[in-house]
Amino acid sequence: MIDFELTPNDQKILDAVREEALVCRKYARHYDEHEEEFPPERLPEADSYPGAAKAWAGRGDDDTSFPILSMLYTAAQTWGDYSVRMRRDTGGLGNAALRAAGTPEQQEKWGNRTLAMAITEPGCGSDPSRVAMTAVLDGDEWVLNGEKIFVTTGCRADGVVVWATIDKSAGRAGIKSFLVEKGTPGFTVSHKEKKLGIRADDTAAYVFKDCRIPRGNLLGMDETIPKQSSGGFRKVMKTFNMTRPGVAAIGLGIAQAALDFTRDKLRDAGIEVEYGPGLHRQPAAVQTFQELEALYEASLLTVLRAAWLSGEGQPNNLEASICKAKAGEAVRLITQGCIEICGPLGVSRDELLEKWFRDVRITDIYEGTGQIQRLIIARTILDYTREQLR
């Protein structure tokens, strides 16, 4: 049945996350202004907040499906802060790739380590088929050579899933993913990036120079290069079907923080955001706010839709791109608009709104820009190949 109501169990979980998120928010400014520091693994308050783990255990069949609730869970976390957590999560984007494409042996061996994912290079971003990093088989070892940038959690991760080509002439089909442990000779973290926002999140650059790894570290163990389709590549790209809604949810959590802040400030100024009365009875600030809020609601629903499909075991490639494109744009407009409503208050570093405005800007860039998402959407609805719509 079509329904958008949270069950009491769902609500309990999200309330618990929100409660922790508010504590995290107290640390947000510090780690924004001290980019060189990492937020702690556990906040000092951790013992007084048991977290949502217990509540998760109480979920039943009548509660909202796991993929949907995890989107709301993520948004509730980033409503507190983008990076600071009561307890650090383990697992990075590399872990998602491992789950999607790894062999049982690889899952066993690498499953409980935090894995970053290294795709982007100085010369390639949205078009991963341009990957220049190479992997050459030498006896029972792969030899990796190349550079990677914008590696999320790259400094703190225990290892990385890195994309490299085993045959440049094969284009996308030649690209494979490799598991590399930190400390492997020839693999160095060259520096930590300095960013507009999400400063407490570490973003690393890697250099691989004659870095030798065991042959068994090829993710999925498929050494063949398919002639036509690029099956292995596609499998890794599938990772994005839940991570795209995930990053959309991350952005929307921040956007909601901005909306809540703005609503409170309007209320302090004696302006109540009311629905019902028409255009001619509302101050412009309220109208702007209402538009931003509708944008938020619409975007969140596209995220939930993509997650719902995933929970139903249905393909959600298109919907993952739809929600990423929609939320990526919406969260920019929402935070920009909230600053417009709040005026000078919005740009003061005494408040977090200006930080949210900077943090959220990444949403429309990483995991595929809004333009890349639109390409995917257009190809899907037009039933076009990559060659037909470039």
Place this chain on the structure above:
Amino acid sequence: MISFAPSEEQEIVRSAMREFAESAIRSVARECDEASSLPDDFLNTAWELGLTTTQIPSEYGGEGEARSPITNVLILEELAFGDAALAAAAVCPSLFANAIVDQGSEEQKRAYLPLFTTPTYHVGSLAIVEPDPAFDAFFPRCTAEPKGEGFVVSGRKSFVPLADRASHFLVLARVGNGAGNGPDAFIVPRDAKGLQIGETEKNLGLRALPTATVDFERVELGPEARLGGEAGCDVRRIINGSRTALAAAMVGLSRAVMEYAIPYAQDRVAFGEAIAQKQAIAFMLADMRIETDCMRWLVWRAASQLERGADATAAAHQARAYAARRAMKIADDGVQVLGGHGYIREHPVELWYRNARMLGVLEGMFTC
């Protein structure tokens, strides 16, 4: 529990409506728009779908299915995919009947619901809009002064759908003059003394749908005319249902534009390739898909709140305001994708462009 799954029954209704929209609505939509006419044949064929009677309780002669705003928005999207004006005409009887089912007193249900269980089309209408640029559904200027036990209704309503043939009107009017007084709803028969129905209005869009101005010159009503009887009613439910339904119609219209623009852009060749192969066009089409999805989920959310009996004021407002803007943009882009052909009445996009502008500012044309 959050779910996007229509019930099996809803899926069946949905595909039946889709088929009806494609066969019975699309085929006559242009002709009806050109002639500004609404054929009885169409109304009677649409009546056979049971859009109104299905959700009238069986003790009043209906088919006794529970009224479901969710089912109704699913239906509306499909009908409006065919044509918004004909969809509005087909569901117009529900504007009146649904409000009675939902909030009428026992006497009102007995008196009015059987009217809608006849074998041929019977229509009652809803009068919300007023000819005033600052019109606000929540604060109408029409008044219903208490007099004795009853009321005296005064004021002017416009864009009243099917005013030319409605047997009754449900009129939103303010009881008393206080600023804090919200509106109430009153049942007024067509032949009430002091009620005057104007000429059929000439409108930008939805031309097949006859609308008219209705004047109320001190129309005297008994206490039984107030919807819900002595207790009155929650007018917000009527307005919120209407807004959600209007948004559902805009989803249908937007999908119509998108599904027309896509094959056109794939066929039309310029500079050696289909224009759909150019990002400037392809991205417009992608945005149509993104926004149609957004609109639909906002509508579903508002409808699910209505179905729970919750106050859907914010959700309905968001659904309508959002849909109004996006449907306009989609229709606008639809014309642009077709270029000169989009401007020619041989293609339906110019009609959708006009209809989108009109739907975006109306109230009370649809219900769910």
